Amino acid sequence: MVINFEKRWIQKIKDNSDHASANKLIEKYYKEIYVYVYKQMLDEELSLDLTQEIFIRMLKSIHNFEGTRSSFRTWLYRIATNHCIDYFRSKHYKSTTRINLIPEIELVSENNVELSLEYKEDYEEIQLLLAQLSEEVQKIVRQKIFLDYSFREIAEILDIPESTVKTKYYRAIKQMRIRMEAYRNETKQI
Structure with a gap:
């Protein structure tokens, strides 16, 4: 039944950019994605920022999600992993010092x-x-x-x-x- 709600939320977002459905989808996965990002960053503020960016990426590309190759959760983790990799390759990360890593x-x-x-x-x-x-x-x-x-x-x-x-x-x-x-x-x- 939960999966049906998730599918409906995704479809409503795709069809008419439904804000309520987007909020429900984000609410469902926010903590889980934040914990995943935090395990890699070990910085609360940075993890919050990156998690927000991940959900923005997700909403911008949700029209590409078909659900046939993988679950939404798997697709979202793929976005999160790619975003973390992008961060570690970024000039910002490379230019920062060893301060505030933990x-x-x-x-x-x-x-x-x-x-x-x-x-x-x-x-x-x-x-x-x-x-x-x-x-x-x-x-x-x-x-x-x-x-x-x-x-x-x-x-x-x-x-x-x-x-x-x-x-x-x-x-x-x-x-x-x-x-x-x-x-x-x-x-x-x-």
Whole structure:
């Protein structure tokens, strides 16, 4: 029954740009998409902005949604993933410093300070390494890590064999580990 409501909302938006239906559709998925974006950004304000942009993109392109290849939810996550990838490739992201990547937490001891700084550096390094991967590989890694999708689900979404998804995922993780170790070795020598 919920799916029927969703289909009706989508059709009303397509037919006559129905604001009430758009609001219902956004309300249904807003928190879920925000959490997905936040897991990648670890910044509340940025995540709110990007989530809003994702829903604007969704509304602008909803006329292209047919519902035959995938569910609306899957289609919306594809938009969200692409938008996050675009952000990490943007000049704005590349020009920002390591400030405010993770919300400040109350630190109890010096060990927590070191751990927090290490985590911030690791997070930024992972995002930079992800941004260097091809768009398809980024989609695979982001959907596996941030959405906890199975390899089968990712394969269905991207319409590629499951074995290809596994190979690309594990190859990307291996490359990222090697690059992170190289980076750490360089910084130790400095």
